[in-house]
Amino acid sequence: MLEAVNLTKIYNELTVVDQVSFQVKEGETLGLLGTSGCGKTTTLKMLNRLIEPNSGRVLIEGEDISKRQPEKLRQRIGYVMQNSGLFPHYTVAENIAVVPRLLGWPKQRIRDRITELLHLVGLSPESFAHRYPQKLSGGQQQRISLARSLAADPPLILMDEPFGTLDQITRSQIQQEFLQLESLLRKTIVIVTHDVFEAVTLCDRICLLNQGKIQQLGTPKQLIFQPQNQFVRDFLALPTPCCQASRKYFSTDPK
Ligand SMILES: Nc1ncnc2c1ncn2[C@@H]1O[C@H](COP(=O)(O)OP(=O)(O)OP(=O)(O)O)[C@@H](O)[C@H]1O
Ligand SMILES: [Mg+2]
Numbered sequence: 001m002l003e004a005v006n007l008t009k010i011y012n013e014l015t016v017v018d019q020v021s022f023q024v025k026e027g028e029t030l031g032l033l034g035t036s037g038c039g040k041t042t043t044l045k046m047l048n049r050l051i052e053p054n055s056g057r058v059l060i061e062g063e064d065i066s067k068r069q070p071e072k073l074r075q076r077i078g079y080v081m082q083n084s085g086l087f088p089h090y091t092v093a094e095n096i097a098v099v100p101r102l103l104g105w106p107k108q109r110i111r112d113r114i115t116e117l118l119h120l121v122g123l124s125p126e127s128f129a130h131r132y133p134q135k136l137s138g139g140q141q142q143r144i145s146l147a148r149s150l151a152a153d154p155p156l157i158l159m160d161e162p163f164g165t166l167d168q169i170t171r172s173q174i175q176q177e178f179l180q181l182e183s184l185l186r187k188t189i190v191i192v193t194h195d196v197f198e199a200v201t202l203c204d205r206i207c208l209l210n211q212g213k214i215q216q217l218g219t220p221k222q223l224i225f226q227p228q229n230q231f232v233r234d235f236l237a238l239p240t241p242c243c244q245a246s247r248k249y250f251s252t253d254p255k
Contacts, residue, residue, distance in 0.1 A: 078149030
């Protein structure tokens, strides 16, 4: 469905994304995991041409995206920005309606879709549709951002730390809801996170990055039980509650 081939990005002679390659199958969730500054957001933004690579390419359904018009491309790819990224001068409804409007949907269809999506993310349309983002809590903003990314029902969704600003309790609650969202089950998703537990619970496969380079690409079990190098071992073995929880999440049986 999606393929990144040797993606490389250089800023001021510093290679921040270095020959990164991965494939994401249809319906699969891939996590881009790593510490702050390792190149996750830069990698994600090269998948929808918010950033152009210095070398390498991205194929979506076999087609090189550099040949597509960026605006048209992005209308078919949902994007949840780091820190929600809602337009502050638009209401919740207007934020959700951005892509459907660009696609020229009739007004009634847009209104129906807004109602449907607000229900989907657990917010009542009557109380939320006409509010402005700054009047919402961080968790509510994240939900709206998720609703906005789903608006035109894109087959591919890119998410940059979608739960990043939330406290641990709200975060776990939204993660659980996220796992159960019917309309996300069939989507192809690339999700950025620096949280090991989030990666192992939400992702089918994980691409662990360090200083722009892939350290290991595999299933959560493979990274936990068959780390390919010391960095991977250390990253997944950190004695934090998250990592302990992620080990408990699986049985200790490496199979
Ligand atoms: N426009 C830019 N110009 C110069 N350097 C940049 C630019 N954007 C990002 N960088 C650098 O590239 C590296 C990777 O940045 P990126 O935003 O991809 O990291 P990240 O993994 O998403 O980090 P975080 O978890 O903190 O969001 C960082 O060292 C950053 O300082
Ligand atoms: Mg980032």
